Amino acid sequence: MIKSSDLRMTRIPLGHGVGQMPALGFGTLISDPALTKTATRDALDAGFRHFDCAERYGNEREVGRALQAGLAAGGIAREDIFVTTKLWNSNHRPERVEPAFAGSLDRLGLKYLDLYLIHTPFAFQPGDNQDPRDQNGDVLYDRGVTLLDTWKALESLVDHGKCGAIGLSDITLSDLRPIYESARIKPAVVQVESHPYLPETELLEFCKEKGIVFLAFAPLGHGMKPGLLEDPVISAIAARVGKTPAQVLLAWAVQRGTALLTTPRSAARARENFDITSLPEDALDEINRIQTRRRLNPVVNTGVPGFIPKGRGV
Numbered sequence: 001m002i003k004s005s006d007l008r009m010t011r012i013p014l015g016h017g018v019g020q021m022p023a024l025g026f027g028t029l030i031s032d033p034a035l036t037k038t039a040t041r042d043a044l045d046a047g048f049r050h051f052d053c054a055e056r057y058g059n060e061r062e063v064g065r066a067l068q069a070g071l072a073a074g075g076i077a078r079e080d081i082f083v084t085t086k087l088w089n090s091n092h093r094p095e096r097v098e099p100a101f102a103g104s105l106d107r108l109g110l111k112y113l114d115l116y117l118i119h120t121p122f123a124f125q126p127g128d129n130q131d132p133r134d135q136n137g138d139v140l141y142d143r144g145v146t147l148l149d150t151w152k153a154l155e156s157l158v159d160h161g162k163c164g165a166i167g168l169s170d171i172t173l174s175d176l177r178p179i180y181e182s183a184r185i186k187p188a189v190v191q192v193e194s195h196p197y198l199p200e201t202e203l204l205e206f207c208k209e210k211g212i213v214f215l216a217f218a219p220l221g222h223g224m225k226p227g228l229l230e231d232p233v234i235s236a237i238a239a240r241v242g243k244t245p246a247q248v249l250l251a252w253a254v255q256r257g258t259a260l261l262t263t264p265r266s267a268a269r270a271r272e273n274f275d276i277t278s279l280p281e282d283a284l285d286e287i288n289r290i291q292t293r294r295r296l297n298p299v300v301n302t303g304v305p306g307f308i309p310k311g312r313g314v
């Protein structure tokens with residue numbers, strides 16, 4: 001457990017000496033282009049130095065422009081921020097990986113990426129249609145490529161100095177193990193949904209044992225209501241320690257040794273979500289004893305993105 005009281009600058013080493021990831025990450029899953037720009041800039045101004053993007057989010061250009069403007073205005077160097085983007089499911093064929101990577105880099109306006117992730121382990125029919133479906137509306141998967149084939153193409157991006165580290169997202173422990181065993185360059189990061197209702201303890205233990213950074217998305221339960229932000233245990237701790245429920249949830253995530261991605265959409269929320277201090281051990285224990293279990297995003301089962309609409313969660 002981390003003892004420091006100020007968690008804002010927490011950094012987690014990536015394996016094999018390829019640098020460190022700021023634990024507090026800003027996620028760019030925002031559909032509105034104008035809001036993408038203001039929220040990204042607000043996050044940078046609030047102190048976030050870790051930005052999570054994806055070709056699937058369709059807004060790499062807006063994120064890139066906001067970052068360029070923010071870096072210039074704040075006198076912040078490129079090396080002071082950590083930028084990730086992700087390979088989409090329709091680009092799993094090895095020959096599509098480098099062009100997809102180059103396209104993301106171009107849209108973001110960057111010369112290199114700190115981290116490139118395979119967005120999900122599910123290969124869709126290769127092509128420029130990100131959501132290929134048959135006449136019944138069922139997803140067209142690509143049986144002609146394995147996850148290891150795609151992983152090897154990512155390894156060659158690292159070999160050619162195009163990105164610092166590579167990893168996986170939306171993967172289960174049973175699918176991660178064989179890739180970990182076969183990989184020449186081991187995954188540096190695994191990005192999955194995680195919060196007190198989905199602690200993913202077994203996966204976290206595996207990651208800690210292997211030196212893989214566990215990066216939690218939806219640490220606030222995606223802001224779904226009713227949900228984690230109204231949980232009575234979280235609310236009571238927040239009142240006791242003089243923090244907001246969001247700050248309690250983010251501190252818990254950092255103190256259990258994970259990095260996280262949160263998506264505040266206003267300057268005030270960006271400042272709130274960055275202002276994280278450590279919780280006492282008894283508060284951490286109380287959160288760890290929460291019994292509710294709920295997955296909010298079924299992408300891990302299908303490769304199809306999206307949170308489960310309110311009221312239909314399992």
Ligand SMILES: NC(=O)c1ccc[n+]([C@@H]2O[C@H](COP(=O)([O-])OP(=O)(O)OC[C@H]3O[C@@H](n4cnc5c(N)ncnc54)[C@H](OP(=O)(O)O)[C@@H]3O)[C@@H](O)[C@H]2O)c1
Nearest residue numbers: 027028029052217218219220221222223246261262263265
């Ligand atoms: N790998 C994957 O498949 C995958 C899937 C999903 C997400 N992600 C990544 O993870 C990132 C974070 O996921 P997420 O958006 O679910 O994170 P989150 O931070 O748990 O949820 C964001 C929601 O919480 C609300 N919120 C933020 N700060 C708040 C605060 N201080 N108080 C109250 N409500 C607050 C926001 O509401 P308002 O809109 O009202 O501000 C927003 O709707 C994404 O942007 C993306 O980068 C990855």
